[in-house]
Amino acid sequence: MWDLLTWIDSTQFAETIRISLWIFPALEIAHVAAIAIVLGSIARVDLRLAGFVSRDRSISEISHEMLPWTWASFALATLFGVLLFVGQPLRYVEVAFFDVKILLIVLAGVNMLVFEYVTRRGVGRWDRAPIPPVQVRIAGGLSLAFWISVLVCGRLIGFV
Amino acid sequence: MLQEISDWLSHSQLNAIFSDTTRLETWLIIPLSQSLHILGIGILMIAIAVLNLQLLGIRVTRFSFAENSARWMPWIWTALAILLVTGLVQIIAEPTREIMNYTFRIKMIMLAIVLALTVTYRRQVKKDPNYWSGARKNLAFSLASLSLFLWLGIIAAGRLVAYVGGIETF
Numbered sequence: 032m033w034d035l036l037t038w039i040d041s042t043q044f045a046e047t048i049r050i051s052l053w054i055f056p057a058l059e060i061a062h063v064a065a066i067a068i069v070l071g072s073i074a075r076v077d078l079r080l081a082g083f084v085s086r087d088r089s090i091s092e093i094s095h096e097m098l099p100w101t102w103a104s105f106a107l108a109t110l111f112g113v114l115l116f117v118g119q120p121l122r123y124v125e126v127a128f129f130d131v132k133i134l135l136i137v138l139a140g141v142n143m144l145v146f147e148y149v150t151r152r153g154v155g156r157w158d159r160a161p162i163p164p165v166q167v168r169i170a171g172g173l174s175l176a177f178w179i180s181v182l183v184c185g186r187l188i189g190f191v
Numbered sequence: 192m193l194q195e196i197s198d199w200l201s202h203s204q205l206n207a208i209f210s211d212t213t214r215l216e217t218w219l220i221i222p223l224s225q226s227l228h229i230l231g232i233g234i235l236m237i238a239i240a241v242l243n244l245q246l247l248g249i250r251v252t253r254f255s256f257a258e259n260s261a262r263w264m265p266w267i268w269t270a271l272a273i274l275l276v277t278g279l280v281q282i283i284a285e286p287t288r289e290i291m292n293y294t295f296r297i298k299m300i301m302l303a304i305v306l307a308l309t310v311t312y313r314r315q316v317k318k319d320p321n322y323w324s325g326a327r328k329n330l331a332f333s334l335a336s337l338s339l340f341l342w343l344g345i346i347a348a349g350r351l352v353a354y355v356g357g358i359e360t361f
Contacts (some may be wrong), residue, residue, distance in 0.1 A: 190222050
């Protein structure tokens with residue numbers, strides 16, 4: 032793993048990202064803009080799951096409306112994030128906030144999979160419920176907590 | 192005048208607290224407020240995108256523009272409240288970095304224009320649900336394109352404050 036990162040670090044591509052005056056800020060703007068959309072769209076779905084907003088609309092309708100935004104912007108955020116990482120891979124892996132951030136993204140993914148394949152069974156019974164059952168509300172709350180933590184860790188990387 | 196406001200904030204009690212990096216809880220104020228600021232931008236961007244894309248002719252939801260503008264307004268105002276509070280925290284913590292920066296000033300001007308446009312959409316459609324269709328379709332298209340363009344500019348400017356536009360102060 033370390034060898035791979037050392038090799039990435041030594042490439043001309045990484046060097047270009049490191050020394051350019053504008054590439055890093057440009058990637059950062061794109062990364063942050065994409066993350067804002069990820070968070071904004073997920074927050075809406077999670078707050079609905081938790082029963083706080085849009086109680087007059089079904090959960091599946093809100094999800095269908097928002098999830099294309101979430102996935103498209105998550106793909107872009109990941110792409111620009113990887114490019115930012117490639118510039119200084121050895122530095123980032125040594126920042127604890129970076130490692131915790133990656134771990135939190137994995138946990139958010141696990142939470143989503145559990146919701147999708149376990150909790151969501153029987154969605155017909157609570158899809159239109161203004162306040163969904165407690166396990167659904169917990170899934171929404173956890174998701175929002177994970178994603179806000181990812182956001183905070185990401186921002187903290189710039190402060191150490 | 193902006194210089195005086197910046198100087199006054201620099202010497203304020205709150206500035207001393209917000210910019211104290213020797214204690215963990217105060218060191219966390221800026222990254223936490225920036226994170227909440229990004230969350231606010233995300234909520235706002237979704238609302239703005241849904242409304243402006245609809246004016247461009249791209250429908251994201253099954254609702255009409257009049258219904259959508261009514262539905263999204265509370266999200267817009269809530270997001271703006273979050274952005275105002277977290278933005279003010281950052282200005283008080285680092286007044287020179289923000290107020291004495293051309294990029295930040297351009298961002299505020301773009302923000303004022305976009306908010307005026309958004310309020311105008313809502314006001315007109317409240318009086319007449321079909322205001323932005325028919326003869327005004329082209330006007331709506333132009334204004335929506337401008338809005339979306341300015342929103343991207345606002346986000347870019349927000350991040351660029353950290354890099355360019357600083358005004359030399361003594």
